[in-house]
Amino acid sequence: MHSPRLLLYPFALLYGLAVIFRNLLFDIGLLRSKSYPLWVISVGNLSVGGTGKSPHIEYLIRLFGRLSQRQGNLNFTPSKTAVLSRGYGRSTKGFRIVTAQSTAEEAGDEPVQIKRKFGSVHVAVDEKRTRGIAKLLEADKDINLFLLDDAMQHRYVKPAINILLTNYHKPFYNDHLLPAGTLREPGSGYKRADIIVVTRTPANLPDVEKKMTIKKIAPLINQSIFFSGYIYDNPLPVYATISSIPKIVKTTSVVLLTGIANSNDFRKHLESKSKEVFHFNFADHHRFSMVDIMKVTDTFKNIGNPDKIIITTEKDSTRLQQPALVEQLGSLPVFYIPVRISMHDEQGFEEQLLRLLNAYQLYTPLQNKP
Incomplete structure (x- = not known):
């Protein structure tokens, strides 16, 4: 029952x-x-x-x-194509054009992700879609x-x-x-x-x-x-400090950080590729705190296996750009895996x-x- x-x-x-x-x-x-x-x-x-x-x-x-x-x-x-989203998880309200410099806090993680991947596509957020469409057409009548x-x-x-x-x-x-x-x-x-x-x-x-x-x-x-x-594509670095791209193999220990609605498939994919997965799972659009990240880094540092990596989703990577989080994670092998x-x-x-x-x-x- x-x-x-x-x-x-x-x-x-x-x-x-x-x-x-x-x-x-x-x-x-x-x-x-x-x-x-x-x-x-x-x-x-x-x-x-x-x-x-x-x-x-x-x-x-x-x-x-x-x-x-x-x-x-x-x-x-x-x-000309435009993507219009509500911008879940953002701290702002109303209509907002999303640029490559926008943060997840300003525009929401998914719109920022889309804009960074498709620079020529207009991306905007607005709770009211009719207003959002009108504003975008004001900005570019050729959409x-x-x-x-x-x-x-x-x-x-x-x-x-x-x-x-x-x-x-x-x-x-x-x-x-x-x-x-x-x-x-x-x-x-x-x-x-x-x-x-x-x-x-x-x-x-x-x-x-x-x-x-x-x-x-x-x-x-x-x-x-x-x-x-x-x-699932190959891992890409979350921060520019990383130049080499690792391969996840059966000897790799993975620390997985997710804040999405359903992480089961992603976790299972990594479990099938790696030796072990230590999963830190949060709610969708979760704003990662220093406490959250310290738990991740402590777990990573305590893994004795030298073949180890921190993995997150592309969507979550947009919420790991705050200066305090970058300072905590920037020197570690932190990667995201794009999904198509x-x-x-x-x-x-x-x-x-x-x-x-x-x-x-x-x-x-x-x-x-x-």
Whole structure:
């Protein structure tokens, strides 16, 4: 029996009724969703974190970068891309342009990560997506592709395409509403999606398992389902003081520092590559303190194995740039491992995305920028 969860069900019921009422107001038009003569693609989920929204945003940036070099795929070329996020974990409020010099405290860890990787892409944060879009267009009227990070529940914007992510290991249909579970809204919210991506899927998942997952999701006739997984790249230094790139092998001791929603896959990946993993796990967007870091460094120094390393995620590395933390960690081998998305049916995903975008043009005249 999960008695603590049972005690939370009445609160989940009240929360669910409030969310259902809010969605109803949008559905019947009492609350208005704004459409744009642009490509606006929302990437979100029904749960609180853990589905890999930022890596999928990065996947789309790379995909549209490739598409912009081709001819004949689209009647409309994505000449300038902008990413708009709420900026979870930041200490600021309102609209803010993210630059390569922005800190995680100012703009949030994920927007900073994206800007540092894709310098030519506009990145901004704003709790109000409609205001954020307007401000970005004021800054650059030639933007014609917006990628909205974590905007499934932000219904004041009506996107051209709604991409819903759900974790293979904890799909929305097996979850419960907050606070009894992690769902932000009832599972029926999946019906608003155009594309559903089942994330964190094992690379060798049998087709029969995929079919079972699709059956449980029960997609509508207009919905497409795809599966994605992670590719872990080679370690990169968090600080410029490190010049050599190590290899993690079966003799390596790893001190792992994470502050993300779901670190299980990352930890298991390192466990499969190394001798041992000492894991310091914190909540998503956690602001690392000196006490946190001293525990990490003490553990590292007490490991007798000379083949040892400190590993964190790329997202967490943006929150390790405070001067006091740099002073504590800067002389140690601290690395992050970038993560990329592997779409199991990449061609099918691309083709469906193009179909939806070309169909959207039939109904909404787009700004055709050179």
